[in-house]
Amino acid sequence: MRLLLVAVGQRMPAWAEDAYQDFAKRFPPELRLELKAVKAETRGSKTAEQLMAAEGARIEAALQSFAKSGVRRIVLDERGTRRTTVELAERLKLWMGEGRDAALIIGGPDGLHPDLKATADETLRLSDLTLPHAFARVLLAEGLYRAWTVTTGHPYHRE
Numbered sequence: 111m112r113l114l115l116v117a118v119g120q121r122m123p124a125w126a127e128d129a130y131q132d133f134a135k136r137f138p139p140e141l142r143l144e145l146k147a148v149k150a151e152t153r154g155s156k157t158a159e160q161l162m163a164a165e166g167a168r169i170e171a172a173l174q175s176f177a178k179s180g181v182r183r184i185v186l187d188e189r190g191t192r193r194t195t196v197e198l199a200e201r202l203k204l205w206m207g208e209g210r211d212a213a214l215i216i217g218g219p220d221g222l223h224p225d226l227k228a229t230a231d232e233t234l235r236l237s238d239l240t241l242p243h244a245f246a247r248v249l250l251a252e253g254l255y256r257a258w259t260v261t262t263g264h265p266y267h268r269e
């Protein structure tokens with residue numbers, strides 16, 4: 111199964127890129143974490159609505175090119191569902207048993223368009239705080255890796 115991380119922002123600071131790769135490379139062959147970085151819309155005089163709409167269209171295109179038959183959509187949102195690591199591991203087991211890939215979607219500085227959020231199968235909150243999108247990308251990779259170790263009894267996670 112593949113987990114596709116669709117994230118707005120193609121130019122991340124080196125620390126974020128390094129930390130993301132550090133966790134992404136730990137995933138086993140049966141659960142690949144793939145990143146599709148989507149170009150952030152140039153701000154100019156555009157409204158937040160226009161920025162989010164343009165980025166939303168790119169996210170949709172990335173989702174279509176990843177899996178034509180559709181994927182489970184998990185939208186990352188500070189107002190989303192709060193989960194413990196063990197609860198996230200339960201979700202991961204469910205996703206893995208579904209026979210389709212899953213996409214985790216992270217917005218840019220303005221967030222995700224409400225129309226895109228409305229297509230989510232579920233939402234996920236990483237913190238009660240608003241995180242910069244680079245942080246969200248790294249925390250999510252670590253959280254998913256940790257959840258996977260729970261499903262396998264790997265000693266990385268200790269309750």
Ligand SMILES: C[S@@+](CC[C@H](N)C(=O)[O-])C[C@H]1O[C@@H](n2cnc3c(N)ncnc32)[C@H](O)[C@@H]1O
Pocket residue numbers: 185186187188189190215216217218219220221222234235236237238239240241242243246
């Ligand atoms: C800087 S935040 C955007 C904040 C924007 N004001 C909003 O309302 O979404 C960039 C992206 O990071 C992700 N994000 C930020 N904080 C998060 C959190 N606490 N939990 C989950 N995702 C978060 C979301 O996908 C968000 O679209």
